[in-house]
Amino acid sequence: MxxxxxxxxxxxxxxxxxxxxxxxxxxxxxxKKNKVLAAASKLGYTPNHMAKSLKSNKSHTIGIIxxxxxxxxxxxxxxxxxxxxxxxxxxxxxxxxxxxPERELECLKLLSASRVDGIIFTPSSRTNKDFIxxxxxxxxxxxxTYRNLFDYLDSIVNDDEYGAYMATKHLxxxxxxxxxxxxxxxxxxxxxxxxxLLESNLPFDPNNIIILPVGFEFQDNLSKAIKTRNPSAxxxxxxxxxxxxxxxxxxxxxxxxxxxxxxxxxxxxxxxLNDITVVSHSIERLSQHITSTLFKKLNTDKQEHQLxxxxxxxxxxxxxxxxxxxxx
Amino acid sequence: MxxxxxxxxxxxxxxxxxxxxxxxxxxxxxxKKNKVLAAASKLGYTPNHMAKSLKSNKSHTIGIIxxxxxxxxxxxxxxxxxxxxxxxxxxxxxxxxxxxPERELECLKLLSASRVDGIIFTPSSRTNKDFIxxxxxxxxxxxxTYRNLFDYLDSIVNDDEYGAYMATKHLxxxxxxxxxxxxxxxxxxxxxxxxxLLESNLPFDPNNIIILPVGFEFQDNLSKAIKTRNPSAxxxxxxxxxxxxxxxxxxxxxxxxxxxxxxxxxxxxxxxLNDITVVSHSIERLSQHITSTLFKKLNTDKQEHQLxxxxxxxxxxxxxxxxxxxxx
DNA sequence: TTGTAAGCGTTATCAC
DNA sequence: GTGATAACGCTTACAA
Numbered sequence: 001m002x003x004x005x006x007x008x009x010x011x012x013x014x015x016x017x018x019x020x021x022x023x024x025x026x027x028x029x030x031x032k033k034n035k036v037l038a039a040a041s042k043l044g045y046t047p048n049h050m051a052k053s054l055k056s057n058k059s060h061t062i063g064i065i066x067x068x069x070x071x072x073x074x075x076x077x078x079x080x081x082x083x084x085x086x087x088x089x090x091x092x093x094x095x096x097x098x099x100x101p102e103r104e105l106e107c108l109k110l111l112s113a114s115r116v117d118g119i120i121f122t123p124s125s126r127t128n129k130d131f132i133x134x135x136x137x138x139x140x141x142x143x144x145t146y147r148n149l150f151d152y153l154d155s156i157v158n159d160d161e162y163g164a165y166m167a168t169k170h171l172x173x174x175x176x177x178x179x180x181x182x183x184x185x186x187x188x189x190x191x192x193x194x195x196x197l198l199e200s201n202l203p204f205d206p207n208n209i210i211i212l213p214v215g216f217e218f219q220d221n222l223s224k225a226i227k228t229r230n231p232s233a234x235x236x237x238x239x240x241x242x243x244x245x246x247x248x249x250x251x252x253x254x255x256x257x258x259x260x261x262x263x264x265x266x267x268x269x270x271x272x273l274n275d276i277t278v279v280s281h282s283i284e285r286l287s288q289h290i291t292s293t294l295f296k297k298l299n300t301d302k303q304e305h306q307l308x309x310x311x312x313x314x315x316x317x318x319x320x321x322x323x324x325x326x327x328x
Numbered sequence: 329m330x331x332x333x334x335x336x337x338x339x340x341x342x343x344x345x346x347x348x349x350x351x352x353x354x355x356x357x358x359x360k361k362n363k364v365l366a367a368a369s370k371l372g373y374t375p376n377h378m379a380k381s382l383k384s385n386k387s388h389t390i391g392i393i394x395x396x397x398x399x400x401x402x403x404x405x406x407x408x409x410x411x412x413x414x415x416x417x418x419x420x421x422x423x424x425x426x427x428x429p430e431r432e433l434e435c436l437k438l439l440s441a442s443r444v445d446g447i448i449f450t451p452s453s454r455t456n457k458d459f460i461x462x463x464x465x466x467x468x469x470x471x472x473t474y475r476n477l478f479d480y481l482d483s484i485v486n487d488d489e490y491g492a493y494m495a496t497k498h499l500x501x502x503x504x505x506x507x508x509x510x511x512x513x514x515x516x517x518x519x520x521x522x523x524x525l526l527e528s529n530l531p532f533d534p535n536n537i538i539i540l541p542v543g544f545e546f547q548d549n550l551s552k553a554i555k556t557r558n559p560s561a562x563x564x565x566x567x568x569x570x571x572x573x574x575x576x577x578x579x580x581x582x583x584x585x586x587x588x589x590x591x592x593x594x595x596x597x598x599x600x601l602n603d604i605t606v607v608s609h610s611i612e613r614l615s616q617h618i619t620s621t622l623f624k625k626l627n628t629d630k631q632e633h634q635l636x637x638x639x640x641x642x643x644x645x646x647x648x649x650x651x652x653x654x655x656x
Numbered sequence: 657t658t659g660t661a662a663g664c665g666t667t668a669t670c671a672c
Numbered sequence: 673g674t675g676a677t678a679a680c681g682c683t684t685a686c687a688a
Contacts, residue, residue: 001385001443001466003681014659019683027657044462049441050378050387051681054664057329059378069407072400079397082424091438094422096410110419113377115329134372138329243597250601269571270598273578331665342675347667355673379665382680 002045011039022047053115062294063093063111065104065121067146068214071239073266073283074122077145080287081120088295090117099184099213101127108135116140118294123149125186141297145290147186148309154297156289156310160265163279163314164192167235167263170277170316172200175325176233176261180225182210182218182245183237189265193235214240223248226260232325233261239268246274257323267317276321281314330373339367350375381443390622391421391439393432393449395474396542399567401594401611402450405473408615409448416623418445427512427541429455436463444468446622451477453514469625473618475514476637482625484617484638488593491607491642492520495563495591498605498644500528503653504561504589508553510538510546510573511565517593521563542568551576554588560653561589567596574602585651595645604649609642 004018011018013032020028021036039045053059062085066074082092093114095107104124108131111119118141126149136142141154148155164181171179181193190209197204210225212218218241225231226248236242242264246256254260256276264271267280289310297305332346339346341360348356349364367373381387390413394402410420421442423435432452436459439447446469454477464470469482476483492509499507509521518537525532538553540546550572553559564570570592574584582588584604592599595608617638625633 001681005681015681016659016661016683017657020658023683029657032658044459044465046437046440048382048443048681049438050381050443051664052683054376054378054382054666054681055683057664069403075397075403079424086434091442092422094420096407106414109374110377112374114419115376115378131372137372243601246601270601273571273574273598274602329665333665343665344667344675344677345673347665348674351667357673360673376665379680380667382665382682383667385680 002043004045004047007036007040007043007045010043011036019047057115059115059117060090061093061114061116062090063095063107063114063116063119063121065095065097065107065111065119067097067099067122067124068240069096069098071266072268073239073281076283077287077290080284081291084287084291085294088291097121097124099124101125104128105131108132112138112140117298118143120145120290120294122146123186125149139302141294143290143293145286149186152307154293154308156286156293156308157312158281158286159311159313161188161192161195163265163281163316164189164235165196166192166314166316167265167279168193168196169199170318171233171235171261171263171322172196172202174261174322176322177202178208178229178231178233180208180210180222180229180231180234181237182222182235182241184213184241185211187211187237189235189237214244219244219248223252226252226254231260233263233322236262236264238265242266242271242276257321261322263316263322272319274321275319277319278317279314280317281312285312330371332373332375335364335368335371335373338371339364347375385443387443387445388418389421389442389444390418391423391435391442391444391447391449393423393425393435393439393447395425395427395450395452396568397424397426399594400596401567401609404611405615405618408612409619412615412619413622416619425449425452427452429453432456433459436460440466440468445626446471448473448618448622450474451514453477467630469622471618471621473614477514480635482621482636484614484621484636485640486609486614487639487641489516489520489523491593491609491644492517492563493524494520494642494644495593495607496521496524497527498591498646499561499563499589499650500524500530502589502650504650505530506536506557506559506561508536508538508550508557508559508562509565510550510563510569512541512569513539515539515565517563517565542572547572547576551580554580554582559588561591561650564590564592566593570594570599570604585649589650591644591650600647602649603647605647606645607642608645609640613640 004015008015008018018036020026021033097104097107101124105128120143122145144153144155148157183189194204210221236245256262264276264278267278293308332343336343336346346364348354349361425432425435429452433456448471472481472483476485511517522532538549564573584590592604592606595606621636
């Protein structure tokens with residue numbers, strides 16, 4: 001392994017000079033700096049990030065826990081965030097929890113072991129509260145995105161309640177009354193759904209709600225609900241559920257929007273290509289709020305921190321997956 | 329920050345005992361181990377990965393450079409690989425090159441600074457050869473996937489040449505002669521395309537080839553080619569190009585497969601939902617070969633290493649995006 | 657402006 | 673089985 005000592009020897013300087021050559025705002029002559037950099041390049045030396053962090057007690061690393069890698073929404077956010085934090089001289093350590101609290105704990109432990117300066121994550125549940133509190137005690141900044149499950153942590157979420165309200169309202173306005181609402185647990189979409197029904201004096205039927213972790217059971221329940229309850233419309237809680245719905249429609253031979261109207265959550269390329277109406281969140285906006293909140297706190301004293309809970313309003317993009325029943 | 333010293337003090341043992349409590353196959357009494365672990369848990373201590381690595385000169389980290397995060401193919405592979413290496417006690421450091429050699433170099437430097445034990449990457453070009461050679465000199469294992477651009481590096485690739493041959497042959501067998509072939513630079517698909525034409529005594533027209541980095545210029549050229557050359561079929565080199573093609577078809581009002589037949593590369597959910605014929609690679613198989621190659625080398629002496637170049641055969645999944653011109 | 661040396665948190669080595 | 677201590681590669685007072 002090439003160390004700063006090797007470079008120092010090669011360039012005929014001390015190790016501290018080598019160290020100085022690799023940082024800004026530090027006293028070093030142009031001449032020596034160039035000499036060191038040339039030697040480093042010749043030897044293929046890169047400063048050891050771990051030794052650096054050990055000394056400075058700052059890893060300059062942000063950890064992110066992605067709950068669901070199949071959901072392109074999270075991937076997009078990760079891409080934006082990585083880009084932003086790289087500009088600020090940080091790196092991103094990406095882990096996958098798969099919406100499983102046990103794996104989430106593993107991720108948290110890995111990030112803790114890596115002594116990350118901050119963690120961005122979508123809590124799968126409140127299961128790991130104790131460990132999260134310990135991390136906070138150790139001055140690790142923790143930001144929740146997408147779901148706000150800990151009221152003492154910063155959060156940047158989409159206003160899903162309002163999104164669901166808009167979607168339900170849009171369907172009601174087009175004459176739908178039998179609407180199935182789907183989502184994963186721990187969401188607030190159902191509240192918006194209920195509110196819209198109430199406002200229009202429509203009955204709320206709990207059998208029209210499918211809230212389950214994604215997986216076979218979800219697909220099965222959904223498929224049965226479509227067959228037996230014969231709804232005129234479905235609202236999909238996220239990208240993964242969306243693909244279930246389209247699969248089921250194909251299997252049951254239901255045409256969208258002739259036999260069944262659909263509104264999905266989280267726009268993407270194939271949803272747009274399939275001309276499906278969505279509740280859309282701006283990924284850029286969400287990502288920007290995440291990184292700006294992160295760096296604001298990272299660069300100020302802990303005493304001055306105040307909780308920031310940001311809720312971003314979605315928009316409804318009307319395409320052609322909702323039938324107007326009144327014009328039948 | 330909680331260190332092993334804090335835990336040692338709390339549990340009334342030495343730091344060495346704390347260290348021993350956190351590893352297997354080492355002499356320590358059950359009693360002390362439990363005592364230490366309890367203290368650690370109470371204090372919220374996690375061993376500092378960086379200090380450990382610094383000492384052991386092993387980061388137990390594998391780096392991966394994802395060329396294109398928009399391409400779900402790479403995301404799937406990353407997911408599998410992460411899972412596998414985690415089982416082996418390693419962690420995955422994920423970086424994004426965006427097919428840009430300059431960013432690729434940044435990624436390589438970051439991974440080098442992190443002293444990863446191995447790197448999995450799809451080379452964007454041969455631009456960074458010098459730096460890659462330096463990394464190899466420093467005993468960092470480097471594996472190429474998807475593209476084999478360095479003949480002295482291990483590689484696990486799909487047989488794209490054969491895939492393109494199959495796709496072209498399939499189209500020819502269905503009566504197509506005007507076939508546009510698309511891909512990103514540095515690929516070998518064009519060779520398979522040419523071979524299939526040759527075998528069927530069809531002329532090879534270079535104007536039917538669009539090989540460019542993905543982006544606006546690509547879309548523009550492709551759109552023009554479809555309008556002016558009026559091909560009966562297109563082969564898409566990857567997921568990203570695939571979405572361009574569908575967008576263009578929509579804009580130009582070409583129905584698939586009535587007006588234009590399409591074969592895509594790399595199967596995924598929406599391609600399958602849209603009933604499009606694909607050249608498909610098994611992501612599981614590719615990932616397994618990557619991890620098994622990785623660990624085989626990681627666990628043996630460098631002297632015993634021999635180059636492994638694995639080429640995986642794809643399959644053609646015929647769906648309904650190719651018109652049979654003979655049956656017109 | 658440059659060099660010397662201590663120390664970051666861990667583990668390996670060696671006593672006990 | 674357990675504890676003291678040196679060392680990993682780097683940064684940073686402090687000295688020169």
